[in-house]
Structures are given as structure tokens and as C-alpha cells.
Amino acid sequence: MNGDFLFKQVYDYVLNRIELNEWKEDDKLPSIRNLAADMKVHRLTVLKAYQLLKQENRIYAKDKSGYFVQSSDNSKYDNQDIPMISAYVQKNHLSEIHKVPVSYQFSQALIDPNLLPNRYISDYVKKVFDLYPKVLSTYSTVQGDEELRQSLSGYFNRQYKMFTNPDHLLITTGSQQAIHLIAQAFVKARDTILLERPSYSSAIDMxxxxxxxxxxxxIHPYGYDLEQIEHLMKKHKPRLFYLNPTFHNPTGYTVPPAQRKQLVQLAEQYRCLLIEDDAYSDIYFDEEPPTPIYTYDTSGMVIYIKSFCKYISPGLRIAVMMNGHESVRKSLFTVKSLADNGSPLLNQKIFLHYFSSSRLQQHVEKLRIALQIRKEIMEKELSAANWQWTSPNGGLNLWVQLPDHLSTEDLLTKAIDQSISFVPGQICDPLKQPSSWLRLSYSFANEEQISKGIRKFINLVQRDGSHASEA
Amino acid sequence: MNGDFLFKQVYDYVLNRIELNEWKEDDKLPSIRNLAADMKVHRLTVLKAYQLLKQENRIYAKDKSGYFVQSSDNSKYDNQDIPMISAYVQKNHLSEIHKVPVSYQFSQALIDPNLLPNRYISDYVKKVFDLYPKVLSTYSTVQGDEELRQSLSGYFNRQYKMFTNPDHLLITTGSQQAIHLIAQAFVKARDTILLERPSYSSAIDMxxxxxxxxxxxxIHPYGYDLEQIEHLMKKHKPRLFYLNPTFHNPTGYTVPPAQRKQLVQLAEQYRCLLIEDDAYSDIYFDEEPPTPIYTYDTSGMVIYIKSFCKYISPGLRIAVMMNGHESVRKSLFTVKSLADNGSPLLNQKIFLHYFSSSRLQQHVEKLRIALQIRKEIMEKELSAANWQWTSPNGGLNLWVQLPDHLSTEDLLTKAIDQSISFVPGQICDPLKQPSSWLRLSYSFANEEQISKGIRKFINLVQRDGSHASEA
Incomplete structure (x- = not known):
């Protein structure tokens, strides 16, 4: 074990006690000798930690009598008016693009409401009120409705031989909340994490x-470079790797089964949690995708997030996360209890009754066909331009590369002027570098809007591109 | 401006660039001369910051060529297995007490489902599906449904002359989420905040x-000691003060109007946000409580959180927060967009239609009477014991002090054995000190359960107390 690690351990220990107010203003700190004995470190290590804390004005020394907790100095806020507060908050770029109403909506990876089972889902709502007349007067448990967790766990066992059980599940208000809870439970400032490049922009922002x-x-059309991952895990000891291996957002790529298995082995070896976000696996076009990475997990290193609601009823905001390790789950339950004390029960019950109906299967089958047709129309229109993409076997998006000199970030303003929206590649890049890639969703606009909108868009780009070349 | 402040500013600036990966491994840092000029500080200040960062192993120096970003050293996690992760997570004590099912439920400050308008609320649900057939296939905006915000803002204007508008409102999934969003937007580790003592235990945990x-x-039966508050604001420059001034949880105390006005003046003077959590003001017994602190705010220093759902339909999980300062709201919207991208639309629409109905007013009037009767029964039974409490004029709780030698934390285990639950004072104490106070909620148990349960509880305490005296 190296000295820096021990030093940091002592430093953090002392700082935490002070921050949690367990050791208060002007309290005497343990003597260097005693703390060194307690923490089984060298006395010089404690001295070094005390010295840094002194330099940082967290503690002060009195000759011969030792070290004491400094009164907290908040002078750093002296000059702050309220507007400064916003410096604490990171932007959510995607939600800003979505605010703009357009006729050719290719930025939202959402299903066209006309493809959703609006009419008959209200039958299930009435059923819920008959079955549970007090559904609106009680809270769900923090973990989520027991009946729903049973039904979901049964589904995962049948569908993927996951051998999970209802205790392993936590119901969340959408998959975005699931990622947010995980981030809060397992990541602090300065902790290293792995993200795919590109990745889901809201996850990046979080x-x-x-x-x-x-x-x-x-991430490539063939999946990952596992040597790169092993190198990064070895070198950086990341706390987690957030990934989206099936019809990846935004690229549409799918990580093959052999890589899934090896990835779990790497995660176990380097103690790195894998956060598998699975939003799209039911939207496949020709053949079913590989089973989730979670199915290869034997030691609780994978947290699996599944959202069905995108293609059933996004308005319900119900997702589920799953993990086999008790202490991981315990942390997540606690964070959930602090965040909102449990997702609304009504939404869980409506989802349960529709989810366990035979209508769901029929709906999903129809939806796959409708989305495949839209994808094909978009690809046909795009083939008129000299752009690059890998045709996905599922999901809601095309990941398209424009000729090199074009920045899709700059293009967006012009596109929105023409009532066309898309997601520029830079937003999906954890490193936020300028990019000639963009994400086009074919799930929200209908066939006609796709045809017209893509033609209009190609015109815009080609006009703009020729200007750019001239300039 | 003192040197520590400038030093910290430079230190944080450099560290943030490194942590956000804007300055990467082995990148050269700006020269001391340049950074000092850019940040308008003395070169020694930059040198001091670089030296500390070097000592912390975040940067390294090369002779004559300057300072460079260190490769991130994550060796501190070398020995961590997954269970260590849970050390990141703080317990939520209250939710653990609530997990235990008991016959005499005095720990949950929830309304008895039998007092809630279960039967006719389902009419509104059907109405919602008739009015908005696609309500389940679309997301709400991040800020919340426009129609609901209009209705609520109209209500606040009529009820309290608040002169708010729909843009000032943000709809959240329960008031717990509202507090959680505020904590995330405005408070970081080491920031000083003020909490009432005692306070709402989930807020303390957050x-x-x-x-x-x-x-x-x-907090006292007569409100605050404003000199204490001024002293604390002056000395500690807290970022915010979370308070619950109307039928305060757990004590039931109400802060008088004159103090409300002065508190806003103090908050403005010391730039301290006031977070006014108002869950109980509609549950008054004889006369209406003073108008919210928010009504005295002229400069956006108050964030007002209102939850109606507790006494309408807790299962909907709808609350609203309000603020008059654009940059404060902007921060909150962004945090909300990251947390869950907006509360479920269905729940907002159901709430809207019930909230704007005439049935609501009748329901609340009946509820006040029912709860006052339960409170009086509980007080009558309690009067048999020699315990102390201040009879509240509203809310759901009695805050009771047992004879001094009894720790209510120890008592809880014995009470649960007898199928009685309550909230021990220690859980409501931000300083988590042993306490002879406890919170008894009279809102969940019915009249008979209150009578029987309190008698049983007095017996238990008196038996236990005499043992304690003997020991």
C-alpha cells in the first residue's frame, strides 16, 4: 500500500469528522501518536495530514497542546450574490434542445404518441381503481410495489433466465432517475468513472x-476494444462504467455476447461496477439482440437498468433497476428514500396491469414493424447524400457522419430555423469536442415528416456545406 | 477581500478544470504570471495554490518548464470491495422506523386513508383520460404542466396575495424531492446551512x-430567537436556512407574523436563502395561521415549498416550489432535468382537476374537524401521565417530553415489541443527541387505536421508567 493512499485516508477521516460536525469548533483533535496507533499508520503520515489541514485552514495548532478544529470560515461567499449560486449547477444540454418546438422532430428519441396504446391503456387505469380503491391515498414502499417487482422478476427469469428475485429490484421514476441515484450513491467529486464515447448526454451531464x-x-460497430478497457481499469481503477451495450444510444451499435462475458470478468477483477442501461433491447428489427450483460454477472458487479415505458407509456415514468449484491442495493434504497421516498404507487399499478397483459406483446410486435419502416424511410432519404452511418438492427436512432469540415453544433441553429431538430455529436461526447456526427431519431416523426424533413435537411447541409467550402 | 478567499478561488479554479477533464493528464498549467494576471491576484497566491495542489498530488512540477496535470491516482480504492461503497451513503432513519408494521401507528405523519376522498377521486381520473387521451404517451415539461402551474399560481394569488405567476413555479414529485433538489443545487460539502432544532428528519439526513x-x-412555542439567527448568519454566512414555520414538524409550533417579516430582512441582509417548507398550513383547528414567509419576500430570497397531497392523495406525489429570482429557478430547473426530467404528467393532471374542484374545500373542512377530534383524544389520554407538551393549533403531531431520565430512542424498541411506533426526538435532532422528547402523530391511527395505543404506551413508559429509576 503506498504512502499517498494512507495519507489521503487519514486526511479524509479527519476532514469528514469535522464536516459532519462530530468534531466541533475548537475541539481538540486526537494526538498524532494516538491517531497513528488507531489507524495503524506511521506518525509522520498523521503529521502530514494535520499539516495540510492546517494549511487549508480547517484546523489550527497551539504550541505544545496540539491541534484543534478551526471555526468554519465562509469568507469565500462574502462577495456572492444569489446568481453566483448557479455556478454549482451543470447544464442539461439535451433538455434545452428539446424545448424548441419544430415540425421535423429528429432530436427526441421518443416514440410517436400515435404509435402508443393510448386508447386501451385507460381500461387498465379503471381496472386499477377497481382493484385498489385506496391506491391514491397510500405511498409505495421505497423499493417499489411488491406485486410489480414480483411480476417483473418473473418476466426477467422467463425471458433471460436471469434468476433474479423481487428483492433484487428497485422501481424508479424513469431510467433517468435510476442513473441519477447510482451517481449519487457511488460517485463523488474526483472519483474516476468510465463512459462510452459517445454516450447518453443526460448521463454525461449528471x-x-x-x-x-x-x-x-x-464504442465501435463491433463493440469495444477490451484491451483498452482493461488498460483503463488497471490504470485508473474507475468506480463504475456506465454503458448502453444494446442498440447503443446514440450509435445503435450492439456489443457482441463474447465481449459481454469478458467485460463482466474484467469488472470483477478490477472491482468496477458496470451500469448497464437497457432502454432499447425490445425494439429489434430482424433478430433478438444478445441477452443483457447482467445475465453473465455472478458477483453483483452489474446494475441493470430497464425501462419499458418509452414504448408503452412514457408518461408513467416507471423503470426498474436490479442488482445481486445486498450492500449495493442497500445504498441505492437509501439514496432513493432520500430522493423521493418511493415512486408514485398509481403509476406502478397501472404499469403492472398493462405489463402483465397479453396486449403488451401484440403492441410491441406492431411497434417494431412501424419503427423499422420509419428507419428504412429515413435511410432511403439519407442515401441521396454522401454521408456515413452504420444501419442499426434496433433502437430509435441513426448516428450519421457529415463530411469532415462541418460542425453539427453550428448546423443546429440553422436547422432549427428551418424547423428541423437533431442532436449534435458534441452533446453526446463526454469530452465535448466539436464533431461532424449527429443523431437522427426516426421514432417520433411520422413517415411523411421523415421524408420531407430529411430532404429539407440535406438541402440545408449541402447549401451550408458549399458556403463553408467557399469561405 | 482576504487572502484565504483568493487562494481558495485559484485553488478551486485549477482543481475544477482538472476534474472536469478540461485540463488533461500531462497538460501544462498556465504560468504563474499569466494565471495571476487573468484572475487579478498576486503571483504568490497562485504559487501557494499550485504548491498545495502539488502536495495533494494533483499536479507536478518540472524544473524550469512549469507545472503539469498529474495522472489521476486512484490507489485510494485499491483495497475497497463493493461493500465499502455504502460508506458514501447516509442512512435515512425515519424510513427504517416506518418499515415495521404495528397496530398503533403514531410514527407516520400521514393521514388515515379512511379520511381521504378515495371514492370520488377516481371520477377525476376518468375525466383526465377523457380530456387528455394521450396523457400517458407524453412527458411533462421539466418545470411541470403549464395548466397546473396556472391553476396553482391563481390559487396562491387569491389565497395569500402572493402575486406569483406560473413561471415562478416548479412541480416536483412530492415535497421531499423539492428539498432534495434544493440541497443539490445550492449546497456542497463543507457549506454551512441552518436547520431548526428539532427539524424534519429526512431533511436532516439529506x-x-x-x-x-x-x-x-x-425553535420555541413563541418562534425563534432572532438575535440568535442574526448572530449565526453574521458569523457563519450560511447558504440557506431550511425551516418549517407553520405547525412545525415535529413540534407543532408556529412562528408569528412579526418574526416572519424580520427573518426575510435578515435573509436579505446576509444573502441566506430561506427554504420554507409548508406542508401543514391548511390543517388548522381554530383559526388560520399567519401567511407564509414567502409573502414577505421582495427579492427572491425565499423558496416556498407547498405540498397539498398529504391531505388529498399522498399517492400522487405532487408538490410545488416557488421562487421569484430567475437564476435561483434556473438552477432548480436544471437539477430537476437531471434528476428525472419532469414529474409524471398523469399525476399532475389528476391533481389539477381535483384541486380546482369545489369538492376539495369541503373535503379539507371535514378533515380539519376529524383531525382535531383525534388530537383531542390523544391529549386526553396523555393527560393521565405527567408528561409535557404544547398543544398545537394545527398539523398532525404532538411533541411530547417524557421525564428526564428516559431516552426515547431506547424506548422505541420496547414500544415496537408492543406494536406501538413513534418517532424518537434524537431522529429529529440535527445534532443527533439523546433526547427525552418524542413525536406522536394523531393523523394515521383512528380514534379507538389512539385511545388504546396511548394507554398501552403510558403503561409501558411508566413500567419502564420505574425500572430505570430502580436501576
């Missing part, structure tokens, strides 16, 4: 907001 | 989880 040290893993 | 430096303000 981890940046915490001040995590983000290291990126490239 | 601020502790962030690592805030918590300073307490005593």
Missing part, C-alpha cells in the same frame, strides 16, 4: 455535475 | 448526506 473524473471508452 | 456543515436554530 456525472459532470458531480465533478467525476470522466475517462472514455470508444 | 443535508448530512451532502456533507453540509449544519448549524442549528432553536
Amino acid at each position: 456525472f459532470r455535475a458531480i465533478g467525476a473524473n470522466i475517462i472514455t471508452v470508444d | 443535508f448530512r448526506a451532502i456533507g453540509a456543515n449544519i448549524i442549528t436554530v432553536d
Whole structure:
């Protein structure tokens, strides 16, 4: 064990006691001799930690009588008016693009409401009120409705041979909340984490907001470079790797089964949690994708997040996360209890009854066909331009590269002027570098809007591109 | 401006760039001369910051060529297995007490479901599906449904002359989420905040989880000691004061109007946000309580949190927060967008239609009477014991002091054995000190359960107390 590690351990221990107010203003700190004995470190290590804390004005020394807790000095806020407060908050870029109403909506990876089972889902709502007349007068448990967890766990066991059980599940208000809870439970400022490059932009924003040290893993049409991942895990000892291995957002790529298995082994070896976000696996076009990475997990290193609601009823905001390790789950339950004390029960019950109905399967089958048709229309229109993309076998998005000289970030303003929206690649890049990639979702606009909108968009880019070349 | 402040500013600036990965491994830092010029500080200040960062192993120096970003050293996690992760997470004590099912439920400050408008609220649900057939297939905006915000803002204007508008409102998934969002937006580890003593235990847990430096303000039957508050604001420059001034939880005390006005003046003077949590003001017994502190705010220093759902339909999990300062709201919207991207639309629409109905007013009037009767029964039974409490004029709780030698924390285990639950005072104490106070809620148990349960509880305490005296 190296000296820096021990030093940091002592430093953090003392600082935490002070911050939690266990050791209060002008309290005497343990003597260097005693703390060194308690923590089984060298006395010089404690001295070094005390010296740094003294330099940072957290403690002070009195000759011969030792070290004491400094009164907290908040002078750093002396000159702050309220507007300064916002410096604490990281932007959520995607939600800002979505605010703009457009006719050709290719930025939202949401299903067209006309493809959703609006009419008959209200039958299930009435059923819920008949079955549970007091559903609105009680809270759900923090972990989520027992009946729903049973139904979901049964589904995972049948569908993927996951051998999970209802205790392993936590119901959340959408998958975004699931990621947010994980970030709060397991990542603090300066902690290193791995993200795919590109990645889901809201996840990037969340981890940046915490001040995590983000290291990126490239994702390719064939999956990952596992040597790169092993190197990064070895070198940086990341706390977690947030990944989206099935019809990846935004690229649409899928990580093959052999890599899934090896990734779990690496995660176990380097004690790195894998956060598998699975939003799209039911939206496949020709054949079913590989089973989740979670199915290879034997030691609780994978937290699996599944959201069904995107293609059933996004308005319900119900997702589920799953993990096999008790202490991981315990942390998540606690964070959930602090965040909102449990997702609304009504939403869970409505979801339960629709989810366990035979109508769901029929709906999903129809939806796959409708989305495949939209994808094909978008690809056909795009083939008129000289752009690059890998045709995905599922999901809601095309990840398209424009000719090199074009920045898609700059293009967005012009596109919105023409009532077209998309997600520029830079937003999906954890490193936020300028990019000639963009994400086009084919799930929200209908066939006609896709045809017209893509033609209009190609015109815009080609006009703009020729200007750019001239300039 | 003192040197420590400038030093910290430079130190934080450099560290943030490194943590956000804007300055990467082995990148050269700006020269001391340049950074000093950019930040308008003395070169020695920059040198001091670089030296500390070097000591902390975040940067390294090369002779004559300057300072460079160190590769991140994560060796501190070398020995950590997953269970260590839970050390990041603070317990939520209250939710653990609530997990235990008991016959005499005095720990949950929730309304008995039998007093809630279960039967006719389902009419509103059907109405919602008729009015908005696609309510389940769309997301709410991050800020919350426009129609609901209009209705609520109209209500606040009529009820309290608040002169608010729909843009000032943010809809949240329960008031617990509102507090959680505020904590995330405005408080970081080591920041000083004020909490009442005692206070709402989940709020205490949330601020502790962030690592805030918590300073307490005593609350008395007559309100606060404003000199104490001024002294604390002056000395500690707290970022915010979380308070619950109307039928305060757990004590039931109400802060009088004159103090409300002065508190806002203090908050403005010392730039301290006031977080006014108002859950109980509609549950008054004889006369209406003073108008919210928010009504005295002229400069956006108050964030007002209102939850109606507790006495309408807790299962909906709808609350609202309000603030008059644009940059404060902007921070909150961003944090909300990261946390869950907006509360479920269905729940907002159901709430809207019930909230704007005439049935609501009738329901609340009946509820006040029912709860006052339960309170009086509980007080009558309690009068058999020689315990102390101040009879509240509203809210859901009695705050009772047992004879001095009894710790209510120890008592809880014995009470639960007898199927009685309550909240021990220690849980409501931000300083977590042993206490002979306890919170008894009269809102959940019915009349008969209150009578029987309190008698049983007095027997238990008196038996236990005599043992304690003997020991």
C-alpha cells in the first residue's frame, strides 16, 4: 500500500469528522501518536495530514497542546450574490434542445404518441381503481410495489433466465432517475468513472455535475476494444462504467455476447461496477439482440437498468433497476428514500396491469414493424447524400457522419430555423469536442415528416456545406 | 477581500478544470504570471495554490518548464470491495422506523386513508383520460404542466396575495424531492446551512448526506430567537436556512407574523436563502395561521415549498416550489432535468382537476374537524401521565417530553415489541443527541387505536421508567 493512499485516508477521516460536525469548533483533535496507533499508520503520515489541514485552514495548532478544529470560515461567499449560486449547477444540454418546438422532430428519441396504446391503456387505469380503491391515498414502499417487482422478476427469469428475485429490484421514476441515484450513491467529486464515447448526454451531464473524473471508452460497430478497457481499469481503477451495450444510444451499435462475458470478468477483477442501461433491447428489427450483460454477472458487479415505458407509456415514468449484491442495493434504497421516498404507487399499478397483459406483446410486435419502416424511410432519404452511418438492427436512432469540415453544433441553429431538430455529436461526447456526427431519431416523426424533413435537411447541409467550402 | 478567499478561488479554479477533464493528464498549467494576471491576484497566491495542489498530488512540477496535470491516482480504492461503497451513503432513519408494521401507528405523519376522498377521486381520473387521451404517451415539461402551474399560481394569488405567476413555479414529485433538489443545487460539502432544532428528519439526513456543515436554530412555542439567527448568519454566512414555520414538524409550533417579516430582512441582509417548507398550513383547528414567509419576500430570497397531497392523495406525489429570482429557478430547473426530467404528467393532471374542484374545500373542512377530534383524544389520554407538551393549533403531531431520565430512542424498541411506533426526538435532532422528547402523530391511527395505543404506551413508559429509576 503506498504512502499517498494512507495519507489521503487519514486526511479524509479527519476532514469528514469535522464536516459532519462530530468534531466541533475548537475541539481538540486526537494526538498524532494516538491517531497513528488507531489507524495503524506511521506518525509522520498523521503529521502530514494535520499539516495540510492546517494549511487549508480547517484546523489550527497551539504550541505544545496540539491541534484543534478551526471555526468554519465562509469568507469565500462574502462577495456572492444569489446568481453566483448557479455556478454549482451543470447544464442539461439535451433538455434545452428539446424545448424548441419544430415540425421535423429528429432530436427526441421518443416514440410517436400515435404509435402508443393510448386508447386501451385507460381500461387498465379503471381496472386499477377497481382493484385498489385506496391506491391514491397510500405511498409505495421505497423499493417499489411488491406485486410489480414480483411480476417483473418473473418476466426477467422467463425471458433471460436471469434468476433474479423481487428483492433484487428497485422501481424508479424513469431510467433517468435510476442513473441519477447510482451517481449519487457511488460517485463523488474526483472519483474516476468510465463512459462510452459517445454516450447518453443526460448521463454525461449528471456525472459532470458531480465533478467525476470522466475517462472514455470508444464504442465501435463491433463493440469495444477490451484491451483498452482493461488498460483503463488497471490504470485508473474507475468506480463504475456506465454503458448502453444494446442498440447503443446514440450509435445503435450492439456489443457482441463474447465481449459481454469478458467485460463482466474484467469488472470483477478490477472491482468496477458496470451500469448497464437497457432502454432499447425490445425494439429489434430482424433478430433478438444478445441477452443483457447482467445475465453473465455472478458477483453483483452489474446494475441493470430497464425501462419499458418509452414504448408503452412514457408518461408513467416507471423503470426498474436490479442488482445481486445486498450492500449495493442497500445504498441505492437509501439514496432513493432520500430522493423521493418511493415512486408514485398509481403509476406502478397501472404499469403492472398493462405489463402483465397479453396486449403488451401484440403492441410491441406492431411497434417494431412501424419503427423499422420509419428507419428504412429515413435511410432511403439519407442515401441521396454522401454521408456515413452504420444501419442499426434496433433502437430509435441513426448516428450519421457529415463530411469532415462541418460542425453539427453550428448546423443546429440553422436547422432549427428551418424547423428541423437533431442532436449534435458534441452533446453526446463526454469530452465535448466539436464533431461532424449527429443523431437522427426516426421514432417520433411520422413517415411523411421523415421524408420531407430529411430532404429539407440535406438541402440545408449541402447549401451550408458549399458556403463553408467557399469561405 | 482576504487572502484565504483568493487562494481558495485559484485553488478551486485549477482543481475544477482538472476534474472536469478540461485540463488533461500531462497538460501544462498556465504560468504563474499569466494565471495571476487573468484572475487579478498576486503571483504568490497562485504559487501557494499550485504548491498545495502539488502536495495533494494533483499536479507536478518540472524544473524550469512549469507545472503539469498529474495522472489521476486512484490507489485510494485499491483495497475497497463493493461493500465499502455504502460508506458514501447516509442512512435515512425515519424510513427504517416506518418499515415495521404495528397496530398503533403514531410514527407516520400521514393521514388515515379512511379520511381521504378515495371514492370520488377516481371520477377525476376518468375525466383526465377523457380530456387528455394521450396523457400517458407524453412527458411533462421539466418545470411541470403549464395548466397546473396556472391553476396553482391563481390559487396562491387569491389565497395569500402572493402575486406569483406560473413561471415562478416548479412541480416536483412530492415535497421531499423539492428539498432534495434544493440541497443539490445550492449546497456542497463543507457549506454551512441552518436547520431548526428539532427539524424534519429526512431533511436532516439529506443535508448530512451532502456533507453540509449544519448549524442549528432553536425553535420555541413563541418562534425563534432572532438575535440568535442574526448572530449565526453574521458569523457563519450560511447558504440557506431550511425551516418549517407553520405547525412545525415535529413540534407543532408556529412562528408569528412579526418574526416572519424580520427573518426575510435578515435573509436579505446576509444573502441566506430561506427554504420554507409548508406542508401543514391548511390543517388548522381554530383559526388560520399567519401567511407564509414567502409573502414577505421582495427579492427572491425565499423558496416556498407547498405540498397539498398529504391531505388529498399522498399517492400522487405532487408538490410545488416557488421562487421569484430567475437564476435561483434556473438552477432548480436544471437539477430537476437531471434528476428525472419532469414529474409524471398523469399525476399532475389528476391533481389539477381535483384541486380546482369545489369538492376539495369541503373535503379539507371535514378533515380539519376529524383531525382535531383525534388530537383531542390523544391529549386526553396523555393527560393521565405527567408528561409535557404544547398543544398545537394545527398539523398532525404532538411533541411530547417524557421525564428526564428516559431516552426515547431506547424506548422505541420496547414500544415496537408492543406494536406501538413513534418517532424518537434524537431522529429529529440535527445534532443527533439523546433526547427525552418524542413525536406522536394523531393523523394515521383512528380514534379507538389512539385511545388504546396511548394507554398501552403510558403503561409501558411508566413500567419502564420505574425500572430505570430502580436501576
